[in-house]
Amino acid sequence: MTASLPTRFTQLLGIEHPVMQDGMGSGSFTTGDIAAAVSAAGGLGSVSTADLWAEPAKAERVFRGQMELVASRTDKPFAANIPIGVDHSGDVIGASTNHLNYVIQARREDPALERQLRVVTTSGGPPDQFRAVIRDAGLLHFHKVGSTRQALRAERAGVDLIIASGFEMGGHTHSKPVHTFVLGPNVTEAVEVPVLISGGVRDARGLAAALCFGADGVAMGTRFIATEESNWHPAIVARVLEAKEGDDTLFPGIYGPIRGLRNEAVRLLQKLIDEGATPEEITEWKAAAFRRVQDEGDVHLGLxxxxxxxxxxxxxxxxxxxVSGMVSGAAAILARLAGPRPVS
Ligand SMILES: Cc1cc2nc3c(=O)[nH]c(=O)nc-3n(C[C@H](O)[C@H](O)[C@H](O)COP(=O)(O)O)c2cc1C
Incomplete structure (x- = not known):
């Protein structure tokens, strides 16, 4: 039997395990398959905004398709992740507001989605401007932060849970580098709302550490890419399995730096920037490079x-x-540490 580690996070949603799969959107990736498996396993899965540059009708079809896929495979709760940062123009990109509307509309039209799609996770910028809409739609609002200051601001805005994500995380990371081991305890000390630790977690030890930090669970991204349920291109999965320390790098994203694996695409992107390409040209180039990796499995020329x-x-x-191994393993670690310690 799987151990149980109830926390304020599991109680908030009535789920079994304090393990979340956080949003992973970029290019033509989708996370519906992963999300369904995580929620069915007793954690909390998230559907992600696939291609933020896609034309709205296609983006809505893909996003709604992911929500429906999850609801068709499990009757457990799940989340939708929507990045809400500002881009180079200083405005929240239209796709963010659109995706929130897709969630609200889908829940209005589909009772299964209304029942199961319980959470919107925002990230990339302050949650204030989206807070009322999410609350008034009857959704829980989780918000991802990279600093204690951002955590306090999110709590003041009224969010229900904070995801504290350290600089080592994959995807859009933060402009100021605060790593998980420092950020986690700082944030749990500073705020009253439940906290999930994110960035660098891959197994039971990470979950046990998060609970020791005073957090209510973990939110992972990268670990879920290399799973049997992941529909990501096999070349990406193979590259993740091969990756060594130091293979990662930062490159400019929409809202700030993105952490990804260093390759030819990152070099070409930097060259384009150095040669003075316009923001629009850079965005277009990056959008194509993000799609290339999933569509063609090109892990050299794709971002x-x-x-x-x-x-x-x-x-x-x-x-x-x-998921069950993380919980059993973390429970065993915590029980062992609580017992008498052999002295050698
Ligand atoms: C491929 C990929 C895409 C991501 N896209 C998003 C995204 O669209 N929105 C978001 O809030 N976070 C995104 N992230 C960050 C994850 O939600 C999560 O915070 C991060 O992966 C945690 O760190 P880890 O990779 O060490 O587990 C992405 C991460 C990865 C690896």
Missing amino acids: FPTGQVASGITEVVRIPDL
Whole structure:
């Protein structure tokens, strides 16, 4: 029997395990398959905004399709992740507001989605401007931060849970580098709302550490790429499994730096920037490079985000085994540490 580690996070949603799969959107990736498996396994899965540059009708079809896929595979709760940062023009990109509307509309039209799609996770910029809409739609609002200051601001805005994500995370990371081991305890000390730790977590030890930080669970991204349920291109999965410490780098994203694996695409992007390309040209180039990796499996000329934790991921696992193994393993670690310690 799987151990149980109830926390304020599991109680908030009535789920079994304090393990979340956080949003992973970029290019033509989708996370519906992963999200369904994580929620079915007792954690919390998230659907992600696929291609922020896609034309709205296509973006809505893909996003709604992911929500429906999850609801068709499990009757457990799940989340939708929507980045809300500002781009180079200083405005929240239209796709963010659109995606929030897709969620609200889909829940109005589909009772299964209304029941199960319980959370919107925002990230990339302050949650204030979206807070009322999310609350009034009857959704829980989780918000991802990279600093204690941002955590306090999110709490003041009234969010229900904070995801504290350290600089080693994959995807859009933060402009000021505060790593998980420092950020986690700082944030749990500073705020009253439940906290999930994110950035660099891949197994039971990470979950046990998060609970020791005073957090209510973990939110992972990169670990879920190398799972049997992941529909990501096999070349990406293979590259994640091969990744060594130091293979990751930062490159300019929409809202700030993105952490991904260093390759020819990152070099070409930097060259384009150095040669004075306009923001629009750069955005267009990046959008194509993000699609290329999933569509063609080109891990050299495609851009793809991954966290430093890829260096510790060496095998493809089944999501139910991963989630239950993390919980059993963390419970065993905490029980062992609480017992008498052998002195040598
Ligand atoms: C491929 C990829 C895409 C990501 N896209 C998003 C996104 O669209 N929105 C978001 O809030 N975070 C995004 N992230 C960050 C994750 O939600 C999560 O915070 C991060 O992966 C945690 O760090 P880890 O990779 O060490 O587990 C992405 C991460 C990866 C690896």
